[in-house]
Amino acid sequence: MDENKLHHNLENLEAPEVYNPSHQHRLRVALLAAYDYNRSAQPWLGLQRFFAPLKVFSASGVTVALIVVITAFGFIAKNQPDVAHAEAQGIIGEALVGVAALPDAEREALGQVLGVNITTALAEAYDAPDLRYIGKQDVEVEYEPSATATTAPAAVAGVYFSQGIGMSPLTPKPFNHQLSEAEAARFRELSQGVRVLQFTNAEGHVVQMGIGKDRTPVVRVITVTEDSDSIMTAEPATPEQLDALKLKDERQEHSKQQHEQLRRFYAVPAQRDQQKLRPGTFEEIESDDDSSEE
Amino acid sequence: MELDLESERQLVERAKTEKEAFGQLFDRYYSKIFGYVLKRTGDVAVAEDLVSETFFKAMKNIKKFQWRGVSFSAWLYRIATNEVNMFYRRSKPLELSIEAEHEAHGFDVPDLNTPERDIVELQDTVERHAQYKMVQGHLIKLSEKYQEVITLRYFENKKIHEVAEILGKSPGTIKSLLSRGVHKLKALMDSDPQPFLQQDIILDIDTETDHPRVPTYGRK
Missing domain, CATH: 1.10.1740.10 (RNA polymerase sigma factor, region 2, helix turn helix motif)
Structure with a gap:
């Protein structure tokens, strides 16, 4: 076969014609919603861009600590009829703008740790007919010093919404990851005031999405109703996700004032910072931070 | 319109x-x-x-x-x-x-954000075009610059100047990339004519006939 013939055959190659109306619809709705917010939020976007270099991956760090997938039975949120569907869509619209304003690397990292494309997930939420705003919630961080750990002092045992949305405290599985007590404390601080939305996804599962103060999704909970013998459990991010990230305090890098505004965890994917990313190195990072502060 | x-x-x-x-x-x-x-x-x-x-x-x-x-x-x-x-x-x-998903799970892993049937139907559409899939199987082994030009030129039916506009390159560069890309693609196809299981592929791009057959994709 000569290359001319291959050219000819390629020109006659029939590629599949594809249509994806459901995705098109969801994306269209979300885009047009974000379009409105994009225009109304321009000053805020400018602020975002100003601070963007200072908080790269911060949202990802929060997310990786908060992401939980819950398999639950009888997990029913309380009705709060005073909260309108439109209000919920407004929050999602803000989140779409917030996500759109993130630096590309941060948005990608956020998607990686959430395990979904953020835009797609928000579009799905926006388009859900039963989307509603449940209220502000603090995300509880349960910190349990580990009695058996020999390589690190403690671990965060689990996270869950505190109360008020019908969720009993879960019996969470421990994070397969070690955090210092100081890091857990900062984590708690970041987990306050998350705006929680709820909707039913295409598979019929209840999804709760927590939008953080910076307008980015920080938690996404999928509730799967199973047989009556199901046990309520919570699983945080996969070990692979956690292992691929490190938590770091930004305080030594910025002024105190900036730090107060931006104080948060952030995570750096492994490939971006191989040297500092080793299992069980949070203590080292913490000690590095301490020394640099001095 | x-x-x-x-x-x-x-x-x-x-x-x-x-x-x-x-x-x-x-x-x-x-x-x-x-x-x-x-x-x-x-x-x-x-x-x-x-x-x-x-x-x-x-x-x-x-x-x-x-x-x-x-x-x-x-x-x-x-x-x-x-x-x-x-x-x-x-x-x-x-x-x-x-293929890996089929081998590992026996089914296509659905995206949580899309109705499963849509995923399955769309994936089936791709699967049915076995000839295209075979070419794509080789194409993804090429570097990005060749994938881009070949996909746009042959799968999207873009003209050379359109591909040049999309990729921000000169038409001459596009022609050169196309030529080298097809050359590399041919080498891959010659060395491994069946990257996937494709017993139902009809079009033989090695055919010596004067008139290349119109692909019939999965129907013998």
Whole structure:
């Protein structure tokens, strides 16, 4: 076969014609919603861009600590009829703008740790007919010093919404990851005031999405109703996700004032910072931070 | 219905301030961009995510868009191309992903954000085009620059100058990339004519007949 013939055959190659109306619809709705917010939020976007270099991956760090997938039975949120569907869509619209304003690397990292494309997930939420705003919630961080750990002092045992949305405290599985007590404390601080939305996804599962103060999704909970013998459990991010990230305090890098505004965890994917990313190195990072502060 | 360039230019200008106009642009080009990304990746769920990113970036940046006398779709194709290339850079190559999923799970892993039947139907559509799939199986082994030009030229049926506009390269460069890309593609096909199980593939691109057969894709 000569290359001319291959050219000819390629020109006659029939590629599949594809249509994806459901995705098109969801994306269209979300885009047009974000379009409105994009225009109304321009000053805020400018602020975002100003601070963007200072908080790269911060949202990802929060997310990786908060992401939980819950398999639950009888997990029913309380009705709060005073909260309108439109209000919920407004929050999602803000989140779409917030996500759109993130630096590309941060948005990608956020998607990686959430395990979904953020835009797609928000579009799905926006388009859900039963989307509603449940209220502000603090995300509880349960910190349990580990009695058996020999390589690190403690671990965060689990996270869950505190109360008020019908969720009993879960019996969470421990994070397969070690955090210092100081890091857990900062984590708690970041987990306050998350705006929680709820909707039913295409598979019929209840999804709760927590939008953080910076307008980015920080938690996404999928509730799967199973047989009556199901046990309520919570699983945080996969070990692979956690292992691929490190938590770091930004305080030594910025002024105190900036730090107060931006104080948060952030995570750096492994490939971006191989040297500092080793299992069980949070203590080292913490000690590095301490020394640099001095 | 195709818009003439002047009508499209006006629509794009309106889309900078009117969401309804942006919606019209979206409706007009969604399927083309989705098809292109799907052909580059071969994975419906991945294509959905990348297309979402493409249009969001378009929405974010449409105020910066400057009309250059070519279709707005060229800009969208360029954004989509960047998205696909970034996807490949940050992840393992997708080669054999469909097969790997079948082998590992016996089914296509559905995206939680899309009705499963849509995923299955779309994936089936791709699967039915065995000849295309075979070529794509080789194509994804080439470097990005060759994938881009070959996909746009042959799968999207773009003219050389259109591919040049989309990729921001000169027509001469595109011709050169196409020539080298096809040469490399041929080498791959010669060395491994059956990258996938494809007993139902009809078109034999090694055929010595004067008139290449029209592919019949899965029907013997």
